[in-house]
Amino acid sequence: MTPEVTRRALMLGTAGAAGAMALAGCSSAPTAEQDLPVRIHANDATTFQPNFNPYGGVPLQGASGLIYENLRLATAMNPGTSEPWLATDFAWNEDGTEITLTLRDDVVFTDGEPLDAEDVVYTFLLHRDVPAVNTVALDVVDATAPDPTTVRLRFGRTSFAQESDILTRPIVPEHVFSTFEDPSTEQIAEPMGSGPYLLDRFSDQLYTFVRNDDHWAADEFEPRELAWPSFTTQTMNTAMQAGELDWSGGFVANIDRIFVDHDPEHRGYWYPGNGSVNLTLNLEKELFQDIELRRGINLAVDRQEIAEIAYMSYFGPPHPTGLPRPTYEEFIAEEYRDLEFAVDVDGAEKVLDDAGYERGADGIRVAPDGTPLTFDLPIPSGYNDWVTTSQILSSQLSRVGISLTPRGISFEQWLEARDTGNFEVTISTAAAGQNPWYLYRSMLSSEYRTEGDEPVVANFQRWYDEETDHLLRRFSETDDPEAQRASVEALQRIMIDQLPTLPIITAPNWFNYNTEFWSGFPDESDPYALGAPVQNSDRVMVLRKLTRTTR
Amino acid sequence: MRYLLKKLGLYAFIAWAALTLNFLIPRMMPGDPVRVLIAGSEGQIEPEAAEAIAAQFGITDDPLIIQYGRYLADLARFDLGVSLSNYPVPVIDIISGAMPWTVALVGVSTVISFLLGTGLGVLLAWRRGTWSDHVLPALTFLNAIPYFWMALILVLVLAVTFGWFPYAGAYDRTMFPELSAPFIGSVLAHAALPALTIVIGSFAGWVLQMRNMTVTILGEDYVSMAEAKGLPRRSVLFGYAARNAILPSVTGFALALGAVVGGSMLTEVIFNYPGLGYTLFQAVSAQDFPLMQGLFLIISLAVIVANLIADGAYVLLDPRTRQGA
Numbered sequence: 001m002t003p004e005v006t007r008r009a010l011m012l013g014t015a016g017a018a019g020a021m022a023l024a025g026c027s028s029a030p031t032a033e034q035d036l037p038v039r040i041h042a043n044d045a046t047t048f049q050p051n052f053n054p055y056g057g058v059p060l061q062g063a064s065g066l067i068y069e070n071l072r073l074a075t076a077m078n079p080g081t082s083e084p085w086l087a088t089d090f091a092w093n094e095d096g097t098e099i100t101l102t103l104r105d106d107v108v109f110t111d112g113e114p115l116d117a118e119d120v121v122y123t124f125l126l127h128r129d130v131p132a133v134n135t136v137a138l139d140v141v142d143a144t145a146p147d148p149t150t151v152r153l154r155f156g157r158t159s160f161a162q163e164s165d166i167l168t169r170p171i172v173p174e175h176v177f178s179t180f181e182d183p184s185t186e187q188i189a190e191p192m193g194s195g196p197y198l199l200d201r202f203s204d205q206l207y208t209f210v211r212n213d214d215h216w217a218a219d220e221f222e223p224r225e226l227a228w229p230s231f232t233t234q235t236m237n238t239a240m241q242a243g244e245l246d247w248s249g250g251f252v253a254n255i256d257r258i259f260v261d262h263d264p265e266h267r268g269y270w271y272p273g274n275g276s277v278n279l280t281l282n283l284e285k286e287l288f289q290d291i292e293l294r295r296g297i298n299l300a301v302d303r304q305e306i307a308e309i310a311y312m313s314y315f316g317p318p319h320p321t322g323l324p325r326p327t328y329e330e331f332i333a334e335e336y337r338d339l340e341f342a343v344d345v346d347g348a349e350k351v352l353d354d355a356g357y358e359r360g361a362d363g364i365r366v367a368p369d370g371t372p373l374t375f376d377l378p379i380p381s382g383y384n385d386w387v388t389t390s391q392i393l394s395s396q397l398s399r400v401g402i403s404l405t406p407r408g409i410s411f412e413q414w415l416e417a418r419d420t421g422n423f424e425v426t427i428s429t430a431a432a433g434q435n436p437w438y439l440y441r442s443m444l445s446s447e448y449r450t451e452g453d454e455p456v457v458a459n460f461q462r463w464y465d466e467e468t469d470h471l472l473r474r475f476s477e478t479d480d481p482e483a484q485r486a487s488v489e490a491l492q493r494i495m496i497d498q499l500p501t502l503p504i505i506t507a508p509n510w511f512n513y514n515t516e517f518w519s520g521f522p523d524e525s526d527p528y529a530l531g532a533p534v535q536n537s538d539r540v541m542v543l544r545k546l547t548r549t550t551r
Numbered sequence: 552m553r554y555l556l557k558k559l560g561l562y563a564f565i566a567w568a569a570l571t572l573n574f575l576i577p578r579m580m581p582g583d584p585v586r587v588l589i590a591g592s593e594g595q596i597e598p599e600a601a602e603a604i605a606a607q608f609g610i611t612d613d614p615l616i617i618q619y620g621r622y623l624a625d626l627a628r629f630d631l632g633v634s635l636s637n638y639p640v641p642v643i644d645i646i647s648g649a650m651p652w653t654v655a656l657v658g659v660s661t662v663i664s665f666l667l668g669t670g671l672g673v674l675l676a677w678r679r680g681t682w683s684d685h686v687l688p689a690l691t692f693l694n695a696i697p698y699f700w701m702a703l704i705l706v707l708v709l710a711v712t713f714g715w716f717p718y719a720g721a722y723d724r725t726m727f728p729e730l731s732a733p734f735i736g737s738v739l740a741h742a743a744l745p746a747l748t749i750v751i752g753s754f755a756g757w758v759l760q761m762r763n764m765t766v767t768i769l770g771e772d773y774v775s776m777a778e779a780k781g782l783p784r785r786s787v788l789f790g791y792a793a794r795n796a797i798l799p800s801v802t803g804f805a806l807a808l809g810a811v812v813g814g815s816m817l818t819e820v821i822f823n824y825p826g827l828g829y830t831l832f833q834a835v836s837a838q839d840f841p842l843m844q845g846l847f848l849i850i851s852l853a854v855i856v857a858n859l860i861a862d863g864a865y866v867l868l869d870p871r872t873r874q875g876a
Binding site: 046047049050051053056057058131185186187201203204205206227229230231232234235238239244412415419455457 | 586589601602633634635636637638639640641644645648649711718719720721722724725726727728823824825829830833838
């Protein structure tokens with residue numbers, strides 16, 4: 001990354017802060033062209049309410065990372081590594097309970113106050129003292145600043161696995177936040193941070209950021225202005241078609257016809273995997289504890305067909321390990337590299353026959369204990385892609401004598417069913433997080449187990465297994481990449497041999513771009529970051545790469 | 552006077568009932584805003600955050616009666632609470648931001664539709680029995696087509712296919728609000744199509760009501776009397792017939808103005824117009840109880856006040872109600 005920056009700085013014929021001055025002031029006619037804003041769609045809204053507090057509720061996109069900066073830049077596309085940002089360096093102690101960070105000494109908030117170790121200490125103590133701030137569940141015990149550029153953070157448990165969470169927390173100015181009665185309930189309409197951009201203007205349909213030319217990395221950011229217009233998912237399609245957006249997230253049906261075909265030279269999309277959508281069999285029901293039944297269902301599901309029909313082949317079927325590709329491709333064990341889900345209806349029939357699931361008179365199989373294999377599949381009726389998926393699943397499973405009836409219910413009812421375990425079969429999503437541990441933890445860890453009907457927040461199929469827990473713990477308690485790898489590979493073996501949950505779709509990171517005015521977005525040939533403009537660290541990486549498109 | 556006092560007492564009771572229902576209904580709905588928020592974030596918010604978010608939102612398990620007491624005390628201070636979907640923005644800020652758009656768009660088009668419809672109604676009544684009767688079936692048709700369907704077709708054809716009108720928002724998304732010709736032009740351009748659909752969708756009702764009423768009254772004895780006296784047709788029509796025929800329309804108009812605050816939810820959703828109706832739609836989809844409550848409160852109060860005004864206007868316009876009291 002660093003050589004790239006240097007090269008561009010050279011191309012501009014400038015270096016350091018002087019570069020920004022030259023860019024902003026001295027150039028003649030073409031500057032008007034360069035002042036074209038990058039138009040970003042990141043909030044699904046018709047009107048904006050002015051709040052940029054990164055630790056308060058539902059802030060508008062952009063402030064985290066661009067105004068309130070991260071310690072390091074980390075992306076799920078490159079798990080386990082990070083680039084220097086506010087922190088030039090960091091080191092863990094042996095048992096992963098203490099991290100020491102070295103900060104830059106030239107960082108200044110836009111009100112002129114310097115950003116030093118005290119601000120970082122303050123930010124992390126907020127995580128300890130104000131539970132509402134701690135949305136990534138860090139177990140901060142103490143934070144100290146031995147000197148203005150050194151910060152020591154102590155955690156109550158081994159926290160290697162949460163390294164990227166720690167490094168991408170937005171750092172806030174102590175001298176502003178300490179005046180708030182409760183920083184987590186404060187509405188911040190005028191954010192003030194240290195980042196490469198400042199809030200320029202705000203209205204209920206548009207806000208703009210302007211480059212902070214005094215920033216230590218200002219010359220790495222070519223766009224002088226960022227515009228964040230308000231569109232909902234409905235109006236976004238039309239705006240994209242009309243070329244009113246350069247950078248957007250979100251699903252667009254028939255994207256080739258609606259978006260790309262209008263200007264194939266500049267327009268494109270890239271949907272790397274960012275999680276796993278699973279056919280979720282409730283393992284608290286005795287029936288589904290039989291692995292042979294799970295195996296039969298697994299063999300009968302045609303993921304390719306789902307990807308083609310429900311997702312218009314935007315991306316391929318998931319990997320049997322559930323690891324999203326290409327994001328976590330490198331973690332897939334050697335032995336599973338070439339493994340793909342294969343449909344095998346005859347195989348499924350045989351597995352089910354052998355396990356004693358006889359076909360009844362109506363063609364529906366009956367379990368050895370007499371229960372017919374007839375299930376409802378509750379899904380939120382507003383999720384069009386899932387509605388299609390469930391219909392496909394229904395017809396695929398009927399071929400092997402399992403009756404699955406899709407039931408579209410309201411989103412709230414579905415959440416209720418999913419979380420309290422009041423279902424037999426449903427569909428659920430697990431997000432990829434920053435490394436495979438996050439994904440497997442949220443799919444398989446029994447730390448989410450609850451008593452009775454208490455709702456769970458993850459692991460919706462309710463897979464409670466000691467070996468899995470042991471492997472997850474082993475991953476989080478080491479920072480040795482080889483040892484972590486071994487844990488992840490063992491977890492993959494559990495996914496494939498024991499089928500705790502059945503991945504059916506890769507959950508994508510929706511990202512659409514238009515390079516008519518700005519180029520340099522990530523894509524499959526240069527996957528340097530995730531593209532959806534909602535990840536605070538990734539969008540800094542993307543913005544740094546953008547340059548005016550030259551014709 | 553006693554009549555008005557009695558009415559005021561009745562409306563105070565209705566207002567209290569509305570406030571209480573407004574408190575109860577959202578609490579009886581299924582669902583949990585925290586889980587809706589997390590599930591809707593597509594992995595941006597980690598599930599561990601549930602408790603942290605509930606703490607932020609101030610969601611409590613206090614007994615209902617305590618929550619109710621707190622609710623009334625806050626209302627007395629015009630504190631409608633804090634929105635959950637736009638946490639921590641106060642509800643009153645969101646409502647006051649959305650209100651002007653709705654009042655201007657729906658208010659103006661309701662007035663236009665009323666004036667146009669009533670005028671046309673009188674005209675059609677006057678000219679009954681001529682070619683003008685052929686207009687009636689068309690008006691009945693306009694009155695009967697589902698509003699959302701017509702609006703969707705107009706958006707599709709005029710805004711998306713031909714691009715003559717903008718398809719969303721209250722003004723252009725490259726502009727900031729200011730008192731300048733381009734901005735005002737943009738506001739008008741964005742309001743034109745939604746206003747047009749509201750007028751088309753509602754004026755026929757006024758026409759039919761006014762025409763039928765006027766036709767009935769034109770058959771009354773006192774109208775015949777006026778005609779017999781040799782008064783000019785114009786003054787018979789406006790001074791005798793229309794003046795009496797408009798009474799029910801005035802009540803209807805006052806009620807329509809009350810409903811303006813509720814906004815034409817369909818209009819605003821279809822046109823993505825940032826008014827109260829759209830805000831309500833969003834609040835419901837996000838399970839944003841405080842915002843829903845605030846909106847329902849404003850809407851019910853507006854309707855109650857409009858009813859009160861309608862009652863008052865009736866007393867002024869129609870001497871018979873005064874005697875009855």
